[in-house]
Amino acid sequence: xxxxxxxxxxxxxxxxxxxxxxxxxxxxxxxxxxxxxxxxxxxxxxxxxxxxxxxxxxxxxxxxxxxxxxxxxxxxxxxxxxxxxxxxxxxxxxxxxxxxxxxxxxxxxxxxxxxxxxxxxxxxxxxxxxxxxxxxxxxxxxxxxxxxxxxxxxxxxxxxxxxxxxxxxxxxxxxxxxxxxxxxxxxxxxxxxxxxxxxxxxxxxxxxxxxxxxxxxxxxxxxxxxxxxxxxxxxxxxxxxxxxxxxxxxxxxxxxxxxxxxxxxxxxxxxxxxxxxxxxxxxxxxxxxxxxxxxxxxxxxxxxxxxxxxxxxxxxxxxxxxxxxxxxxxxxxxxxxxxxxxxxxxxxxxxxxxxxxxxxxxxxxxxxxxxxxxxxxxxxxxxxxxxxxxxxxxxxxxxxxxxxxxxxxxxxxxxxxxxxxxxxxxxxxxxxxxxxxxxxxxxxxxxxxxxxxxxxxxxxxxxxxxxxxxxxxxxxxx
Amino acid sequence: xxxxxxxxxxxxxxxxxxxxxxxxxxxxxxxxxxxxxxxxxxxxxxxxxxxxxxxxxxxxxxxxxxxxxxxxxxxxxxxxxxxxxxxxxxxxxxxxxxxxx
Numbered sequence: 001x002x003x004x005x006x007x008x009x010x011x012x013x014x015x016x017x018x019x020x021x022x023x024x025x026x027x028x029x030x031x032x033x034x035x036x037x038x039x040x041x042x043x044x045x046x047x048x049x050x051x052x053x054x055x056x057x058x059x060x061x062x063x064x065x066x067x068x069x070x071x072x073x074x075x076x077x078x079x080x081x082x083x084x085x086x087x088x089x090x091x092x093x094x095x096x097x098x099x100x101x102x103x104x105x106x107x108x109x110x111x112x113x114x115x116x117x118x119x120x121x122x123x124x125x126x127x128x129x130x131x132x133x134x135x136x137x138x139x140x141x142x143x144x145x146x147x148x149x150x151x152x153x154x155x156x157x158x159x160x161x162x163x164x165x166x167x168x169x170x171x172x173x174x175x176x177x178x179x180x181x182x183x184x185x186x187x188x189x190x191x192x193x194x195x196x197x198x199x200x201x202x203x204x205x206x207x208x209x210x211x212x213x214x215x216x217x218x219x220x221x222x223x224x225x226x227x228x229x230x231x232x233x234x235x236x237x238x239x240x241x242x243x244x245x246x247x248x249x250x251x252x253x254x255x256x257x258x259x260x261x262x263x264x265x266x267x268x269x270x271x272x273x274x275x276x277x278x279x280x281x282x283x284x285x286x287x288x289x290x291x292x293x294x295x296x297x298x299x300x301x302x303x304x305x306x307x308x309x310x311x312x313x314x315x316x317x318x319x320x321x322x323x324x325x326x327x328x329x330x331x332x333x334x335x336x337x338x339x340x341x342x343x344x345x346x347x348x349x350x351x352x353x354x355x356x357x358x359x360x361x362x363x364x365x366x367x368x369x370x371x372x373x374x375x376x377x378x379x380x381x382x383x384x385x386x387x388x389x390x391x392x393x394x395x396x397x398x399x400x401x402x403x404x405x406x407x408x409x410x411x412x413x414x415x416x417x418x419x420x421x422x423x424x425x426x427x428x429x430x431x432x433x434x435x436x437x438x439x440x441x442x443x444x445x446x447x448x449x450x451x452x453x454x455x456x457x458x459x460x461x462x463x464x465x466x467x468x469x470x471x472x473x474x475x476x477x478x
Numbered sequence: 479x480x481x482x483x484x485x486x487x488x489x490x491x492x493x494x495x496x497x498x499x500x501x502x503x504x505x506x507x508x509x510x511x512x513x514x515x516x517x518x519x520x521x522x523x524x525x526x527x528x529x530x531x532x533x534x535x536x537x538x539x540x541x542x543x544x545x546x547x548x549x550x551x552x553x554x555x556x557x558x559x560x561x562x563x564x565x566x567x568x569x570x571x572x573x574x575x576x577x578x579x
Contacts, residue, residue: 022528023502023528023531023532023535024498024499024501024502025495025498025499025502025532025535025536026531026532026535028491028494028495028498029495029535032491032495066527066528066531068524068528093531093534114531114534114535115534115535115536115537116535
């Protein structure tokens, strides 16, 4: 046993290992070996006992394939269905290895042959433990990633984002009706998810419905479900989003697009705390935290008669207004870093950084599509990027154009990232002008730092100061 | 049974295994005999198969071979084979009783 790499979970910390074996001596033998190694064992003398046991799923199961009462494969399938990640070890006679292969297809992880060999069995168990740990780590990592996703997009260093974080914190514990206002792409759903994930309902479902994506005629059945035969095509009873979100949080996204008829039903639901499926007659109690989101000015919608005032006052108790990305440009580097890290793994590129002038261009852009647009741009640039660093030329044209000097882009000739220093094919730029552009650019990239700019340009600091004075560029110096 | 598929260690567990094995096989031998007398082929195959497994697992090779024969032969042949198997089992039992009693 010395060569075994020991799993991080010690045998005694592991839950019981199920031994499903109808040969009493073999069963006892396996139990003996397992207990000698510090594991706990639970014996089953046949398959039926396993099928009838609805207690805790074991940590690992060793299943003899040649059981007398129930086919071993059926036992495997049963255990696999109870817990798809339960490591199953098949025990089989040497000559029946083909059956073991079949068993592996049914979800078995490993097999040991009879006559039983203690070392072989314990080795298989140790490997199964390692795998179990691995699977758990992956799950832990995944949930950590999801959390980071939620927070990553609402955490920024700008004052606007700090204020937002405070606001979100204040509404976590109670069910106060939050309405999130913000332009498209500012992360309204992420805020709603953060409110759900940070509060006492976090282990219950988070369900979102986008009212803009659903025709008015179907909004009610989406929200409240429908009974079988409620309308043409309703061949089955269907639970609505309210029922799906029971115990958890329901996000009503693009609330401003909800029809007046649906608004009336929603108001009734909020008052009664029950729903009635379309075509149904019974009132079903629901316990749901509602979070709304919209890009519209709901107050104006109320004044225009498109949104019920009474519903407005119920849903907009605590408004949260998301800043646009152009109002928090200082967060752009942080967000770019966040997306770079996450997306470069997704697209399988080892892109590690972004060139300063490319970042500069990103901060100049006005981002009508907000954080979502930034994420898309980073994604596209990653795909375009050939090296380890995203450069200006990897950015979409609309954006890299912004990195060029303040001369207006010539409408007749397309500019490339380098053309500001070269001019178009037939154009000769005076040296003095080239020098001015190069210095302006260096100062912009270094945010006006003369010593850094001098380094980039490959000249001394004093020389650069002289040239700046001569070219009257002192307004570009920080 | 010298090559008992157990690392030595505790005599107590070996003794326990031997007892379990002997009890189990003696009960199954009865089941086997009844199945053969009834001419119940599938019961015979199932019980013989399980004896074969138990025997092989503890290194009782000859018993395992006899069980395998009974698993695969005709019912008539099984009638005679089963007597030989009972003899082999008695001999084994005596040997084990002497050593582990």
